Structures are given as C-alpha cells and as structure tokens.
Amino acid sequence: MSKNGSHFKVLFRPKAETFRGGCGECQTSCQSACKTSCTVGNQSCER
Amino acid sequence: MVAQGRPPSPCVLCPVIRREGFIIFEVSRVIGDIHPFEVGGRRFLLSVTTGALVEVDEEAWDLVQRLKDGEDVAGHPCLAELAELVAEGVFSQGEEELWIRTAREARGRSVVKALCLNVAHSCNMRCRYCFAAEGTYRGERAVMSREVGRRAVDFLIEASGARRNLEIDFFGGEPLLNMAVVREVVDYARARGEETGKRFRFTLTTNGLLLDEETTRYLAENMDNVVLSLDGRPEVNDRMRPLPDGSGSYDRVVDRLLSLIRRRGDRSYYVRGTFTRHNLDFAADVLHLSSLGFKNISVEPAIGSGRDWSLREEDLPRVLREYEELAVEMASRGGDFEFFHFQIDLERGPCLGKRLKGCGAGTEYLAVTPAGELYPCHQFVGEAEFLLGDVFDGIHRMDLVRKFSDADLYQKRGCPDCPVRFYCGGGCYANAYARHGDITHPDELGCALHRRRVECALYLQAALRERG
Ligand code: SF4
C-alpha cells in the first residue's frame, strides 16, 4: 500500500449530490431480482 | 494561565502535545463513522455516512482498532494522516441529522408504484422450501380472473399519484399456469398507460417448466425483466426442487431457461437460486450457473426456521466465508458475471430514499391475490392480520400502511447503529415478522449475511476498478 509513505489509500469518494438525490421513480422492493428478503437498497438509480 | 499552586500540565504548555490532543479529539469524534473490514486479505475502512472507501495497511488498521477500543493512540505514526482525511470530510458524521429529518418528513407521503400479481396460487413443482406452500399460500388453489387482473391495473394507476413509472410483477405459484391473464394484463396496462401517461415495466418469475416456443417468444418480447428459478448444480437443485412425482426438475428446465435468455438478447433477467443448509458451499452453485452461461445470478438464503434445510446460527461462519470466497473468485475472473448481492453502484446511487427506507413493502409495493386482496408484499400473502383491502374497494387498513410507512431504518431495532445501514435501508419486513413477529425488529441472521455481502461487494468494486 504505502505509496509515498501513505497508510491510507482513498479508493472511492462519492459526490455528495449522488448520495442525497432521488426522484422516487425507481423500483425499491425485492420483487424484480432476488424475490426474498433483500431490498434493492444497494442498487443504482434507474432513471 | 496556569492555576497558582498546581504544577502546570505539560500538555497545556507544549504546543506539540496540545496539537496532538486536539487531533485525537477530532478523529475520536468520527470513529463511529468508520467501519473497518477485511475481505480477501485486504483491509478497508468504509465511511458509513459519506460512503467513502479507503484501503489501509496494517499500521493504519491498528490505529483504527485502538481508537475503537478507546486506547491511548498518542504518538501513533498514522494519526496525522487520519486527521487529514477527517479534515477533508472523507470520514464525517455531519449530515445524518439532516437525513433523519428527511426520513421523518417523507413518512406517509409515498404512493403505490409496484404491484405483485399472484396470477396463480398453484404450482407444477413441489419445492421443499417454498414460502408459499407449493404456491397456495396455505389457502385453496386458485387462478386470477381477467377481471381482477384488469381491476388491479386500474387500482395501481389510481393509487400511484403523479408517479409515472409503474411496475407489475407476475408471480405465483407459477404464473405460466395463467398465461392468458398475464397477456390480458399486459395489453390492458399498455392501453391504460397510453391514456394516463403512465409507463409500465413488467417482470415475470417462473420455474420454466411450461416454457414452450410460443411462451418463450412472448416473454422474450414483452417482459422487461424475467426471474428464472434454478438452484445451481443438478443434485442441489433436484433435492429441493422436485416435480410432483418426486423426480428432479433440473433436466426439464435448464435448456428452456437458457433458450429464453438467449432470445432476450440484452434484456434484463436474473437466474435466481435458493441455498439451504444442505448446500452451504453455494458459491459452487453460483459458479455452476455462470458456467451454464447465465450472466445475472442471484442466489438467496432460504427463508424459514426449524426445518432440516433452514439455516442455523451455527452455519453463519461458513456462509460468511462462502460469500468471501465467491467475491475473491469473481475478482480473479474480472467480473465476468453479476451476482445480485455484490452489485453496488458507487457512482449513481442508491438515492437517499432507498438508503433510508429500503424496500417499499406495504406502501409503494403491494401484492394482489387471485381474488384481488391486497397484502404488503408477496411474502405476507395469506397472513390474515396483514390483509390491507382489495383492488375493488381499495385499502381499508390505513393504520397498517402507516406502520410500514413509518418503519424507516431509524425506527428499526439495531439499524441506526448498523455500519451498512445506508446500503440496506432497514432490511426485510417479512423476515423480521417471521423471526420476531415485529416488522421493526430485523432478523439478526439476515443482517449478518447482509453486512458481509456489502463488505464483499465493496471489495469486489475495489478489485474490479484496479483491473480497469
Ligand atoms: S443489516 Fe440489519 S441492522 Fe443493518 S440496516 Fe439492514 S436491517 Fe438494519
């Protein structure tokens, strides 16, 4: 890891607006993928 | 000024120590936001609220562990660097208060946007783990009429307010046992969509047994997504997914399912398996499905307890290890297929609504029985106390809808402190109810699995990004 003596390597940092946004038009239940007991809370924006 | 008569405290006098004290104070304030985890021999820190992902070496890992344990970290070689990341906002707890307010304001404001139509409470397989009791949901065998199907479309349009994009999911039992109504609903929804400006997206879940040439063509052309049930290796599949005569179903369905996805070209699908305690080595089943040519794979733990196949507490270490091995294998293959639970989109979402609420069961998503009764989702069908109303007269249990609407992650037991809460939204109401009789008390076993899946997903993202 320690590139240039660094102990931490930031791999990803979301843009704040990505994290906040949301139009509410998307699918949120597990119906169209796993069908049981998982939400689609990890999935991307569809629109 | 130093108080008279007392020896001066060295840290008050020494700027270096004073500065270090300030740094320790600052990083300690956000240590609750840092979730350290290891996958595939690599160590990461997830910022729970900002979503930032940081890889660390052994020394930095040690610092974080010591901070978490409340130990003295003065003089630690990584302290200044961590402080810099905190100052830059990579780790921070700043915005969660605002989000809690957002969640509170959103309560009671949702509209229905998706319906699961149980077009057939009947099935041509006898899967041993079926939560729907061979498709009947512990009731009589039944199929939905055209009238109920059409009325369900009208209900969805009426209940969807200004929402433009609506979803209809054909489910069962086995929906291919009632294809006439599937077609009728698709045609009717499209026609009503034209009139009302609504856009419908259709999904159908099937075991594939009745996929003949004509049905395959229809589903390839008309469904936006299909979910195809198959558990993995032939012996694993056949043990839990027998036909009514007890024989295995693998050989009867696998070519039909493959032919459907080939016909679909680029259109979405999932092959969806279930694992039980009989195949805790389920990564082998995922890889088997991939070797058959399936590219979008979802393999889920079976729901239920007290059966020979149900997962038990003692299986947990094995299952968590299996997820990790699967993630490492997928990374080494360069991500040549998708595993539903390891899909995480770091760039484009999920949006705050999903992060706070997760699935929309009981509010945005409802299930409809063949008779037209409404339930909070497909897994609640047949639970009398969750009957919300019907598609003819609408919802008469607004108290229940409100209960689901209020149950965002801040109302659920354990969720406000959970490190993956913004990649979960509070978990599955049905599982919570099945385990604890309370939709706001998540199933701890499911949570442990979900946490590990999120960690594996983040690891996989990191590994795949490196490969470009
Ligand atoms: S994993 Fe469990 S505790 Fe964590 S947010 Fe999801 S439901 Fe809540």
Ligand code: SF4
């Ligand atoms: S409550 Fe569970 S089963 Fe029902 S839609 Fe939500 S995640 Fe799926």
